Amino acid sequence: DVKVTQSSRYLVKRTGEKVFLECVQDMDHENMFWYRQDPGLGLRLIYFSYDVKMKEKGDIPEGYSVSREKKERFSLILESASTNQTSMYLCASSLAGGEGGNTIYFGEGSWLTVV
Amino acid sequence: EDQVTQSPEALRLQEGESSSLNCSYTVSGLRGLFWYRQDPGKGPEFLFTLYSAGEEKEKERLKATLTKKESFLHITAPKPEDSATYLCAVQGGSQGNLIFGKGTKLSVKP
Numbered sequence: 001d002v003k004v005t006q007s008s009r010y011l012v013k014r015t016g017e018k019v020f021l022e023c024v025q026d027m028d029h030e031n032m033f034w035y036r037q038d039p040g041l042g043l044r045l046i047y048f049s050y051d052v053k054m055k056e057k058g059d060i061p062e063g064y065s066v067s068r069e070k071k072e073r074f075s076l077i078l079e080s081a082s083t084n085q086t087s088m089y090l091c092a093s094s095l096a097g098g099e100g101g102n103t104i105y106f107g108e109g110s111w112l113t114v115v
Numbered sequence: 116e117d118q119v120t121q122s123p124e125a126l127r128l129q130e131g132e133s134s135s136l137n138c139s140y141t142v143s144g145l146r147g148l149f150w151y152r153q154d155p156g157k158g159p160e161f162l163f164t165l166y167s168a169g170e171e172k173e174k175e176r177l178k179a180t181l182t183k184k185e186s187f188l189h190i191t192a193p194k195p196e197d198s199a200t201y202l203c204a205v206q207g208g209s210q211g212n213l214i215f216g217k218g219t220k221l222s223v224k225p
Binding site: 004033040041042043044045048058090102103104105106107108109111 | 147149151156157158159160161164202204206212213215216217218
C-alpha cells in the first residue's frame with residue numbers, strides 16, 4: 001500500500017512563527033504536492049515538485065515555500081505564520097509522466113491553527 | 116480554465132435508497148478523472164480513476180461512469196458507513212496536479 005506520512009497531525013502556532021510541515025512517502029514517487037483544504041473552498045494546490053530540488057508554484061503559493069532535498073521528503077514552510085493560514089494541509093504523491101493520469105495519494109492531513 | 120463542479124453539495128439518503136452524484140468538468144486534454152472519499156478530519160482516500168468516455172469502474176456499492184463532459188458516482192443500496200464527502204478531480208494538460216471540485220457530502224441514515 002502507498003503510504004504518505006505527515007509528521008504532525010495537529011499544530012498550534014503563534015502569529016509570526018516559522019512553521020515546518022513535513023511529509024514522507026514510501027513508494028518512490030517522483031511527484032509530490034502540498035494542498036490546503038478550507039470549508040467552502042475545497043482543495044487548493046500550494047506547491048508541487050516533479051523531482052528533487054525542483055518546485056513549481058500552484059494556485060496559492062503566497063506566504064509559503066517548499067523544500068525537496070530527498071526524493072521521499074517534501075516540506076512545506078510558512079516563513080511567518082498568519083491567522084489566515086489556519087487550515088488543514090494535505091501532502092500527496094504520485095508517479096510521474098505517462099499519457100494516462102497518475103493517481104495521487106494523500107496523507108492524513110495536518111491541522112494547523114495560527115493564533 | 117480547467118474547472119470541476121460537483122452536485123449536489125449535500126445529499127441525505129435513507130439506508131438502501133440508491134442515488135447518483137454528479138461531477139461536471141471542463142479541462143484541456145483530460146488525462147484522468149478521479150473520485151476520492153474523505154471522512155471527517157482525514158485525508159482523501161482514492162476510489163477510482165477513469166481515463167476515457169464510456170469507461171466504468173465498480174467497487175462494492177459504488178460505480179463510477181464517465182462521459183466527455185461529466186462523471187457520475189452511482190451508489191446502490193447505500194449503508195450508513197458510506198456517509199462521507201465524495202470528491203471529484205481532473206488531471207489535464209501536461210502537469211500532474213489535480214483540479215478538485217468542492218465535494219458532495221453524503222449522509223446515509225439507518
